[in-house]
Amino acid sequence: METTAYLSLGSNLGNRELHLADAISRLSQCGRVLSVSSMYETEPVDFTEQPWFVNCALVLATSHQPEQLLTKMLGIEKDMGRERTDAKGPRIIDLDLLLYGDVILNYASLTIPHPAMHLRRFVLAPLAEIAPQAQHPVLRKTVLELLEDLPKGQIVRKIEKANDQGPATKGGFKAE
Numbered sequence: 001m002e003t004t005a006y007l008s009l010g011s012n013l014g015n016r017e018l019h020l021a022d023a024i025s026r027l028s029q030c031g032r033v034l035s036v037s038s039m040y041e042t043e044p045v046d047f048t049e050q051p052w053f054v055n056c057a058l059v060l061a062t063s064h065q066p067e068q069l070l071t072k073m074l075g076i077e078k079d080m081g082r083e084r085t086d087a088k089g090p091r092i093i094d095l096d097l098l099l100y101g102d103v104i105l106n107y108a109s110l111t112i113p114h115p116a117m118h119l120r121r122f123v124l125a126p127l128a129e130i131a132p133q134a135q136h137p138v139l140r141k142t143v144l145e146l147l148e149d150l151p152k153g154q155i156v157r158k159i160e161k162a163n164d165q166g167p168a169t170k171g172g173f174k175a176e
Helices: 016-030 066-079 121-130 143-149
Strands: 003-011 032-036 040-042 053-062 094-100 156-161 173-175
Touching (some): 003 066, 003 121, 016 032, 016 066, 040 121, 053 121, 121 143, 121 156
Antiparallel strands (some): 003 053, 032 053, 040 053, 156 173
């Protein structure tokens, strides 16, 4: 039986768009990629003295249980060269499990829904593009409602391809 999982992806080192495209390809090992948002350039939060990120969101139909999916995601990060020296510092790739169906978990190693997703424009803007009606099972609000509830702040700019066709995955972008 498959469950719909919602993921956030980010990179702020090297060719950020290429790292995200690579991660998206690797995530197809975890299930069926149903939808991928556009890419967004976003200013860092918490630890702000680092390069800006490129973020996107992904919808995945998976037969993996949440813990198995997280293990696979962490393996992808490791295989792509992520070193977990500073949780909020620069990174080649960052994969976060935001929602997993309507499951609510609170383990030491995994919390679903992601405990800060409702506070992060860089998570909600891409997710609202592809899953605006997905519901936060604790707050009982849609992704779009959560995004609209955020105060002004963090800069999140959609990256448009030069020819403005579909989600950005490689070079040739113009920032909006």
